[in-house]
Amino acid sequence: MDRRQFLAACGIGAGGVLLPGFGQAIAAEQLVETMDVAVKKRLADAALTAAKAAGATYCDVRVGRYLRQFILTREANVQGVTNTESSGVGVRVIAGGAWGFAATNNMSPESVAQTARLAVAIAKANAKNQTAPVQLAPTKGVGEVKWATPIRRNGMEVSLQEKVDLLMRVNGAALKAGANFVNSSLFLINEQKYFASSDGSYIDQDIHRVWAPFTVTAIDKATGKFRSREGLSAPMGMGYEYLDPKAEDKVLSPNGIISYNKSYDMVEDAQAAAVQAREKLTAKSVKPGRYDLVLDPNHLGLTIHESIGHPLELDRVLGYEANYAGTSFATLDKREQRFQYGNEIVNIVADKLQPGSLGAVGYDDEGIKTKSWPLIKDGKLVDYQATRDQAHILGKTESDGCSYADSWSTVQFQRMPNVSLQPGKKPLSLADMIGNVENGIYILGRGSFSIDQQRYNAQFGGTLFYEIKDGKITQPLEDVAYQMRTPEFWNACSAICDERDYRLFGSFFDGKGQPSQVSAVSHGSSTTRFDGINVINTARSLG
Amino acid sequence: MGIMTEAEAKTILDKVLKFSTADECTAQLTGSIEGNIRFALNNVSTSGVVSDTNLGVSVAFGRRVGTSSTNDFSDASLARAVKRAEELARLAPENPEFIPAVEKQVYKPSSTFSAATAAITPEQRADIAMASIAPCRSKSLIAAGFLNDEQSFVAFANSKGAFGYQRSTEMDYTCTVRTADGRGSGWVARNLQDSTPFKPASDIEIAMRKASASAEAQALEPGKYTVILEPAAASGLISFMFNFFDARAADEGRSFLSKKGGGNKLGEQVYDPRVSFISDPWHPDLAVLPWDGSGRAREKMAMVENGKIANLMYSPYWAQKQGKKVVGRPGNIIMSGGTKSTADLVRETERGILVTRTWYIRMVDPQTVLLTGLTRDGTFYIENGQLKYPVKNFRFNESPVIMLNNIDDLGRPVRVSEGGGMKYMIPPMRVRDFTFTSLSDAV
Numbered sequence: 001m002d003r004r005q006f007l008a009a010c011g012i013g014a015g016g017v018l019l020p021g022f023g024q025a026i027a028a029e030q031l032v033e034t035m036d037v038a039v040k041k042r043l044a045d046a047a048l049t050a051a052k053a054a055g056a057t058y059c060d061v062r063v064g065r066y067l068r069q070f071i072l073t074r075e076a077n078v079q080g081v082t083n084t085e086s087s088g089v090g091v092r093v094i095a096g097g098a099w100g101f102a103a104t105n106n107m108s109p110e111s112v113a114q115t116a117r118l119a120v121a122i123a124k125a126n127a128k129n130q131t132a133p134v135q136l137a138p139t140k141g142v143g144e145v146k147w148a149t150p151i152r153r154n155g156m157e158v159s160l161q162e163k164v165d166l167l168m169r170v171n172g173a174a175l176k177a178g179a180n181f182v183n184s185s186l187f188l189i190n191e192q193k194y195f196a197s198s199d200g201s202y203i204d205q206d207i208h209r210v211w212a213p214f215t216v217t218a219i220d221k222a223t224g225k226f227r228s229r230e231g232l233s234a235p236m237g238m239g240y241e242y243l244d245p246k247a248e249d250k251v252l253s254p255n256g257i258i259s260y261n262k263s264y265d266m267v268e269d270a271q272a273a274a275v276q277a278r279e280k281l282t283a284k285s286v287k288p289g290r291y292d293l294v295l296d297p298n299h300l301g302l303t304i305h306e307s308i309g310h311p312l313e314l315d316r317v318l319g320y321e322a323n324y325a326g327t328s329f330a331t332l333d334k335r336e337q338r339f340q341y342g343n344e345i346v347n348i349v350a351d352k353l354q355p356g357s358l359g360a361v362g363y364d365d366e367g368i369k370t371k372s373w374p375l376i377k378d379g380k381l382v383d384y385q386a387t388r389d390q391a392h393i394l395g396k397t398e399s400d401g402c403s404y405a406d407s408w409s410t411v412q413f414q415r416m417p418n419v420s421l422q423p424g425k426k427p428l429s430l431a432d433m434i435g436n437v438e439n440g441i442y443i444l445g446r447g448s449f450s451i452d453q454q455r456y457n458a459q460f461g462g463t464l465f466y467e468i469k470d471g472k473i474t475q476p477l478e479d480v481a482y483q484m485r486t487p488e489f490w491n492a493c494s495a496i497c498d499e500r501d502y503r504l505f506g507s508f509f510d511g512k513g514q515p516s517q518v519s520a521v522s523h524g525s526s527t528t529r530f531d532g533i534n535v536i537n538t539a540r541s542l543g
Numbered sequence: 544m545g546i547m548t549e550a551e552a553k554t555i556l557d558k559v560l561k562f563s564t565a566d567e568c569t570a571q572l573t574g575s576i577e578g579n580i581r582f583a584l585n586n587v588s589t590s591g592v593v594s595d596t597n598l599g600v601s602v603a604f605g606r607r608v609g610t611s612s613t614n615d616f617s618d619a620s621l622a623r624a625v626k627r628a629e630e631l632a633r634l635a636p637e638n639p640e641f642i643p644a645v646e647k648q649v650y651k652p653s654s655t656f657s658a659a660t661a662a663i664t665p666e667q668r669a670d671i672a673m674a675s676i677a678p679c680r681s682k683s684l685i686a687a688g689f690l691n692d693e694q695s696f697v698a699f700a701n702s703k704g705a706f707g708y709q710r711s712t713e714m715d716y717t718c719t720v721r722t723a724d725g726r727g728s729g730w731v732a733r734n735l736q737d738s739t740p741f742k743p744a745s746d747i748e749i750a751m752r753k754a755s756a757s758a759e760a761q762a763l764e765p766g767k768y769t770v771i772l773e774p775a776a777a778s779g780l781i782s783f784m785f786n787f788f789d790a791r792a793a794d795e796g797r798s799f800l801s802k803k804g805g806g807n808k809l810g811e812q813v814y815d816p817r818v819s820f821i822s823d824p825w826h827p828d829l830a831v832l833p834w835d836g837s838g839r840a841r842e843k844m845a846m847v848e849n850g851k852i853a854n855l856m857y858s859p860y861w862a863q864k865q866g867k868k869v870v871g872r873p874g875n876i877i878m879s880g881g882t883k884s885t886a887d888l889v890r891e892t893e894r895g896i897l898v899t900r901t902w903y904i905r906m907v908d909p910q911t912v913l914l915t916g917l918t919r920d921g922t923f924y925i926e927n928g929q930l931k932y933p934v935k936n937f938r939f940n941e942s943p944v945i946m947l948n949n950i951d952d953l954g955r956p957v958r959v960s961e962g963g964g965m966k967y968m969i970p971p972m973r974v975r976d977f978t979f980t981s982l983s984d985a986v
Binding site: 024025026027077078081099101102105122126129130131180181217219221222223224225226228318319320321322323324326327329331409411448449450451452453454455456457459461479481483485514515534536538539540541542 | 579581583584586587588589590591593599610611612613614627630631635636638639640685687688689691717718719721725795796797799801802803804805813902903904905906907908909910911913915916917919936938940942944945980981982983984985986
């Protein structure tokens with residue numbers, strides 16, 4: 001699901017009866033309520049007992065309360081405020097060696113037990129055509145534990161007025177600085193998830209995410225040209241403190257572009273966006289050819305996501321996503337051969353631990369304690385992302401903790417953890433990196449992105465483009481997109497800034513599966529250089 | 544609960560309207576029963592049925608609007624939902640773009656329901672999956688697919704006397720077949736309101752044939768080619784373009800339909816004169832509800848007539864502001880064509896490339912609707928009316944606006960699935976000078 005589809009799902013702007021896309025509309029006060037953990041345990045036990053009695057050899061139960069608040073504005077208008085809650089129980093079992101799943105929004109022990117029995121019946125029906133029984137990697141129950149996103153300020157407790165005031169200041173700053181139009185939004189998500197399994201785990205988690213995107217548009221009426229500049233924030237696994245800007249979290253490029261790390265000055269960025277959107281109207285159109293690209297973390301994150309994160313999802317590699325998202329070029333034999341995925345300075349690590357990241361949780365949706373592990377080491381492919389029932393395929397004795405479901409009502413499956421490029425080991429600042437480039441382009445922010453169904457051929461745009469000549473940033477560019485073949489691109493990686501420049505990029509609504517589910521994931525990196533990449537000019541004329 | 548009868552729905556909606564003390568109240572009941580089955584690696588992977596019913600309530604005090612929803616239809620719950628919406632409305636800021644609820648409307652029913660589709664059982668879904676898998680197993684091919692079928696109802700009423708009720712059905716089937724060595728891939732898709740003519744056993748043959756025939760793909764140089772786009776391949780670009788038919792964006796100067804110096808391109812020649820699109824809620828093969836999300840009656844209307852922009856998509860607010868007639872927002876788009884099949888178009892092609900499916904389409908430049916994406920699951924070189932050999936997949940960078948100015952021939956329109964709210968019928972088409980910018984190694 002992309003943002004356009006998401007807005008359509010929410011009914012925003014439909015002008016009709018506003019039905020939330022994700023559950024029931026509730027009052028803002030209800031967003032701060034929580035469910036008694038004793039009640040959740042009682043429901044979980046009802047399911048575990050019923051599933052066992054019905055013949056399940058394994059059962060897990062997810063009692064979920066999913067809360068969302070979305071605020072959408074344009075210029076001086078609040079277009080919509082949506083508060084939603086979706087609560088219910090999902091029960092997954094193994095019976096006869098096959099999976100079965102059922103879910104209910106009726107939160108009574110009787111209904112949950114009945115749902116567990118239904119899940120067992122489905123598993124037994126599926127077992128008839130199963131060619132090999134499910135093999136779960138062993139895991140020990142963790143007993144009764146808790147985990148919460150370490151937030152300093154719960155966004156759900158911040159008054160609506162304060163949030164609307166912020167967005168109005170953002171819009172005002174953009175308009176004052178020369179924007180013709182501005183759309184700004186705030187998305188807050190809280191997943192209150194309780195997981196229990198027949199292994200003896202009872203895990204209560206409280207997970208928070210925040211995203212504050214905007215788009216500023218400048219128009220030249222005489223020529224009919226228009227250009228937009230999106231915000232340079234990242235969606236984060238943080239509370240409202242992300243929107244309380246701190247000077248130490250700002251990163252200044254040699255040409256004065258401000259990027260952000262662990263906090264975000266949305267008003268300042270909107271003001272800069274208006275100036276830069278207008279600048280884009282008259283920027284030089286890029287000359288196609290080979291360039292050395294200097295990619296900011298807020299841009300490179302999406303390239304990592306598409307060209308490394310997705311191809312190393314084990315279910316894709318095996319063919320389970322063949323009809324929709326596709327398969328992967330990074331087949332299992334390539335791991336055996338230690339395939340040279342990238343230059344030897346490229347080290348890619350998967351994790352669900354990084355503070356502030358969208359993927360950070362204490363335990364995944366199979367109750368596995370989360371961890372960090374290498375995917376690409378010194379440029380060579382060494383591992384994939386696996387769940388409990390996939391670990392044996394890789395010869396592993398434990399899951400990687402990559403299971404996730406976007407709702408209590410959907411079945412959990414393998415989803416991407418944070419996948420990050422490790423900072424360069426040698427000291428290297430952004431200014432020094434740019435200083436070494438003779439003929440290049442510096443790219444910041446996300447833009448158009450597209451990649452084939454095996455993750456070979458990709459094309460990426462961006463938000464801001466600057467020409468680099470003989471070590472100096474000379475002028476803004478427009479109409480830039482680069483085309484790449486994944487292994488060649490990562491082998492063309494020639495320099496990575498050190499850890500001082502390391503920042504997180506985020507994907508808030510990453511879609512996968514049929515029916516499609518969304519997940520949120522971060523990608524960390526420092527500014528990185530790629531040599532001799534094919535850049536095309538995207539300007540066209542409609543006559 | 545899933546599906547309610549008209550009488551059941553009306554009883555609930557009438558209660559909601561009676562509970563409300565607001566200046567105006569609109570209530571909408573929606574319900575669906577959705578079944579699906581997913582298979583991969585020649586095995587069923589997941590299957591399920593989801594049933595859902597929901598009530599949305601929207602009230603207004605002056606220009607202050609509040610909404611709420613519930614799936615509990617007891618009198619006490621209905622009263623609570625109305626009360627909550629009214630409380631929210633009193634707290635809400637005034638909406639400067641507020642448009643009052645629609646007056647009582649007359650809706651001419653459209654044929655959106657099929658008893659056959661509504662009656663699909665879990666056993667039938669399993670049979671469809673096996674009808675796809677079994678022939679693949681026997682030929683050492685590998686099938687992965689998805690079937691989704693849905694029956695639904697919508698009922699709405701407001702305090703001005705408007706009321707509508709209608710049931711709908713839809714089924715959507717896709718299957719990708721790959722050769723065991725991963726060197727060939729084919730695809731078939733079928734989107735129907737009435738499942739009766741659906742024959743998975745013959746449809747799967749198409750995907751199997753394309754998978755086997757595409758295994759020895761040759762590389763052609765990227766560049767401009769004559770292409771035959773199957774309906775699903777063309778609709779990926781065309782449906783994307785219609786997302787940008789919004790009148791307000793055009794009037795504001797931020798659309799490909801904005802005019803230099805201000806205003807929009809309504810009435811201007813934007814496409815080849817053979818290009819026409821209409822919206823028709825009563826189309827026999829693509830019926831949609833006769834009202835839109837706000838309850839306004841839809842009309843049959845031309846969107847593009849002989850290449851000229853005949854209509855844009857107006858929100859009620861923008862239509863009123865611009866002095867336009869406020870009509871229901873279109874729910875479908877039907878492109879005109881001829882009677883030829885894709886095979887007929889291939890037979891009449893001297894040299895060209897057949898594209899089965901387009902994939903991962905994204906906007907590159909909204910100024911020109913330049914889109915990028917890739918071909919997938921069956922790309923073949925055509926010479927003298929014959930498919931000569933499979934070719935490696937391409938990345939394209941092309942604008943549907945330019946593409947629809949380079950039309951060579953159009954075939955018979957068929958239903959295609961594009962997700963989202965809008966439904967499409969698109970013909971297969973032969974297009975000159977379609978821009979492929981690089982090769983992809985993906986199969």
